[in-house]
Amino acid sequence: MAGHLLMTLPFPKPEPLLKAFQGAFPDLKVTFLRHEVKPAEAFVKQDMYIPPEILREATHLMTFGVVPDPTDAPNLRYIHFSVAGTDHVAHKAVFKDPKITITTSTGGPSIALAEWIMGSILGLTRQLFQYKDLQNKRTWGSSAPPPFTLDGKKMGIVGYGSIGRQVARLAQAFSMDVVVYNSRPRLTAEDRKDRNWYQAGSGDPDGTIPSAYFHGQSREDLHKFLSQNLDVLVLALPLTPATKHLIGEEELSILNANSPALLVNVARGPVVYQEALIASLKKGAAGGGLLGAALDVTDPEPLPTESELWGLPNVFITPHISSSTTQTVMRAYKILQDNLVRQLKGEELFNVIKKGSA
Known part of the structure; x- marks a missing residue:
């Protein structure tokens, strides 16, 4: 494979991996330029100096969020993102x-x-965070009884893609019942198969774990799903104009109508109307609101220090780092390598979101 692969990533230069790339594709020139920001900041800090001669020569690009203008990279034909979502750069000309x-x-x-x-x-259901607070105070005390163990409880997943499938796999191991919601119907066994890249032994390749599939693009369709007596609601869907503020006051009211639920958001912050989320969390289980929430994403990011979310006792917040592991980074390289092999063979690539004409 002839060409020039440019990598602009917020990680240290992976020397052994680059040597492996060079061995697998001896005719492919590889240039690694580190994007000098923290990985979590790369979603919003997308400016980076790249020598013009490298941009002009690059045919392939692996990046987190540094995307050149096509006029500056006239030979660029393939971009592979080291992350799953592209809403942070979808407005770019490429x-x-x-x-x-x-x-x-x-x-x-x-x-x-x-x-x-x-x-x-x-951590939320077994009061582990509260016990950690007691530990920090050197107190041998007790917290409130755990609301529930997970066996026999129902988890609803909005967005049954790669993330949702792996969550379902783990939830099944905890003897939970899993139901899922997608915008498009998955009515047949063939429809329910995973067409994207997945690690062997992970996920739900055949789509057989959920006990029920729901679908739709209207509020009524979503409300029907949220009415399924869910104990846990996991949001793992892309952010699009149609999914912005998908979960608001009415949806949270329906979710908690019979019993208080946990909400987990690893999608994007704006998928949830944050003021409604805060109001429901402040009501709490006793007031008809959420039992709690686990948030790896917020609106906006970074979450301002004055946000009420920080001080709520039934919330767990992390700064968009839920996927940040060494193995995640290595899998991103693996997917690119698999796709380069497929490109050489003229086969369909994994995880295509936009197919070029040449």
Whole structure:
């Protein structure tokens, strides 16, 4: 494979991996330029100096969020994002360039995200965070009884993609009932198969874990799903104009109508109307609101210090790091390598979100 692969990533230069790339693709020139920001900041800090001669020569790009203008990179034909979501750069001109194919690392972060989700749920349901506070105070005390163990409880997942499938796999191991909601119908066994890249032994490749599939694009369809007596609601869907503020006051009221639920958001902050979320959390279980929430994403990011979310006792917040593990990064490289092999063979690439004409 001839060409020039440019990598602009917020990680240290992976020397052994680059040597492996060079061995697998001896005719492919590889240039690694570190984006000198923290990984979590790379979603919003997208400016980076790249020598013009490198941009002009680059045919392939692996990036977190540094995306050149097509006029500055006339030979660019393929972009692979080291993350699963692209809403932070979807407005860039490369997304409209008909010559450029774009893929993502969907499937790479799923294992880490699912572990974060289940760990956060356990931290809230078993009062682990409160016990850590007691430990910090050197107090051998007791907290409130755990609201519930997870066996026999119902988890609803909005967005049954790679992340949702791995969450379902773990939830099944806890003997939970899983139901899912997608915008498009998954009516047949063939429809329910995972077409994206996934780590062997992970996820739900055949889509057989959920006890029920729901779908729709209207509020009525979503409300029907939220009325299924859910104990836990996991949001793992992309942010689009249609999903902004998908969960608001009415949706939270329906979710908590019969019993207080936990809400977990690893999608994007604006998927939830944050003022409604805060109001429901302040009501709490006793007042008809949420039992609690685990948030790896907020609106905005970073979350301002004056936000009420910080001080609520039934909330667990992390700064958009649920997928940040060494293995996640390595899987992003693996997906790119798999796609380069497929490109050489003329096969369909994994995780294509935009197919170029050349």
